[in-house]
Amino acid sequence: MTEATPASAPGAGRGRTEVAVGILLRADGAVLLSTRPPGKPCAGYWEFPGGKIEAGETVEQALRRELIEELGVTIGPASVWKITQHDYPHALVRLHWCKVRQWTGEFEMREGQSMAWQQMPPTVTPVLPGAYPVLQWLAEERGQRFAIEEAQRAGGAA
Numbered sequence: 001m002t003e004a005t006p007a008s009a010p011g012a013g014r015g016r017t018e019v020a021v022g023i024l025l026r027a028d029g030a031v032l033l034s035t036r037p038p039g040k041p042c043a044g045y046w047e048f049p050g051g052k053i054e055a056g057e058t059v060e061q062a063l064r065r066e067l068i069e070e071l072g073v074t075i076g077p078a079s080v081w082k083i084t085q086h087d088y089p090h091a092l093v094r095l096h097w098c099k100v101r102q103w104t105g106e107f108e109m110r111e112g113q114s115m116a117w118q119q120m121p122p123t124v125t126p127v128l129p130g131a132y133p134v135l136q137w138l139a140e141e142r143g144q145r146f147a148i149e150e151a152q153r154a155g156g157a158a
């Protein structure tokens with residue numbers, strides 16, 4: 001789903017893409033990250049699973065559809081925890097972040113991605129810069145520090 005942006009807003013003149021993102025949380029506190037498939041902008045970067053919200057979908061519906069398409073798992077309840085925005089050269093995106101604690105099915109990388117369960121702070125690099133604020137909040141919840149500047153140095157510019 002892409003919406004018009006008010007003329008005074010950052011990214012004015014470009015559409016804004018609405019994205020549903022899942023923070024799949026394992027009982028031991030690990031979160032699931034996966035790599036962006038070849039052919040997409042920022043291919044190879046690590047991200048939380050999710051994708052663009054289509055017209056008429058709620059965030060939860062979009063997330064459920066995306067995770068079946070990408071990972072082959074069906075998520076249980078998901079509600080929005082945080083909303084962030086990131087301005088990439090390829091798009092201005094608004095990210096609707098949901099914590100997900102229940103899912104069914106076996107993980108299957110249906111788009112040729114790699115996946116990794118990661119404790120905070122994550123050790124995989126590079127991570128999409130649009131995910132840094134959420135990594136920071138997750139680390140803070142655990143009483144840890146996540147240095148955005150260090151992650152940026154590790155990841156380079158996206």
Ligand SMILES: Nc1nc2c([nH]c(=O)n2[C@H]2C[C@H](O)[C@@H](COP(=O)(O)OP(=O)(O)OP(=O)(O)O)O2)c(=O)[nH]1
Nearest residue numbers: 019021047048049050051052086091093128130131
């Ligand atoms: N899934 C996901 N997207 C993220 C994260 N952080 C972040 O900035 N993004 C951005 C990257 C993309 O510009 C956008 C997601 O779009 P996408 O291209 O992956 O969506 P999609 O799977 O529906 O792709 P498409 O093939 O239908 O075009 O959100 C993240 O952690 N996870």
